[in-house]
Amino acid sequence: MFEIDPRKSIFYYIDEAIKEYRKYAQKKISVIDPNITLDQLLTLNLIKEDPDSAQKELAQILFKDYASLTRIIELLVKKGYLSRSINQSDRRKFLLKLTAKGYAIVDKLTPIIIENRKIALENISDTDLKSLKTTLKKITDNCNSDL
Amino acid sequence: MFEIDPRKSIFYYIDEAIKEYRKYAQKKISVIDPNITLDQLLTLNLIKEDPDSAQKELAQILFKDYASLTRIIELLVKKGYLSRSINQSDRRKFLLKLTAKGYAIVDKLTPIIIENRKIALENISDTDLKSLKTTLKKITDNCNSDL
DNA sequence: CAAATATAATTGATATATCAATTAATAAAA
DNA sequence: TTTTATTAATTGATATATCAATTATATTTG
Secondary structure, eight states: OOTTOGGGSHHHHHHHHHHHHHHHHHHHHHHHOTTOOHHHHHHHHHHHHOTTOOHHHHHHHTTOOHHHHHHHHHHHHHTTSEEEEEOTTSTTSEEEEEOHHHHHHHHHHHHHHHHHHHHHTTTOOHHHHHHHHHHHHHHHHHHHHOO | OOTTOGGGSHHHHHHHHHHHHHHHHHHHHHHHOTTOOHHHHHHHHHHHHOTTOOHHHHHHHTTOOHHHHHHHHHHHHHTTSEEEEEOTTSTTSEEEEEOHHHHHHHHHHHHHHHHHHHHHTTTOOHHHHHHHHHHHHHHHHHHHHOO
16 A cells, blocks of 8 residues: 555655745746746856856756756847857857846845745754755765665 | 855755655666656556545645646556546546556556665664654745745 | 536646757867 | 867757646536
């Protein structure tokens, strides 16, 4: 009976928490601007802070497949938040730069993201957060080491 | 600077853990059968255990949008794992039933899923798991209460 | 009962995830 | 230096996520 019922696994709660947070965060963002996603914002922010980073690095930071990141960037360019030009020092790479519109939306939505995280973590002690992080790291490591 | 760098947020670690687990689990499943996904398996298993459940309920258990679940079920039917017929007691609903092929794949892959979860949680104490669950529940609740 | 409302599921549009294959450029090796 | 291998990014195919709109059936209410 129900040997692999997802509700009996801790992964159920991990999945639930991250999905509820994303839904919540996206809802708050959409109130201000219904045309940008949380991932697009985080991507823009990373590029803003480190314009030299390759798409490969961005993908790793955001836990995204390279293909996904390519498409996120395409969209950001199409929407006018980002400009892309060839990197002359390595012509396989691109130079990514926020447009004025890109800077504007990051500035506008940064406080919202900070607020979202704060609210999502209300009433959780630093000790609990630290232990959460440690346990999650163990799971990540377990999955990576057994290959 | 880097005010909303994802790497500074606990959500980064949650995201990392669940994604690494899913990648790991899928890899193990694909060795046995490259044509089924973890979510499809969990869906089949839930239907096997409770054939009367409506798609709406399955979606809630699996944290999926109704639309997503409709398409997962479509695929399972197309692949011959599932049969779908109209529920006469409420003609808006469907009667979902595993085929022999559906039962076979669930039986074949159940031990793999159990093993995956075990390995992913190696060296994590029950106390830590319990506290992980509690903290994650708090996050979920925080996101839901602020609406 | 007829009209209004609610519910279960689907469909369409768009974004993202994942895998495999491909392209273009660079680096390493023979 | 030509071949070979590696690397960065894209593309195509398919699966899933999310939102809004729609369809079909049930339920409620006037």
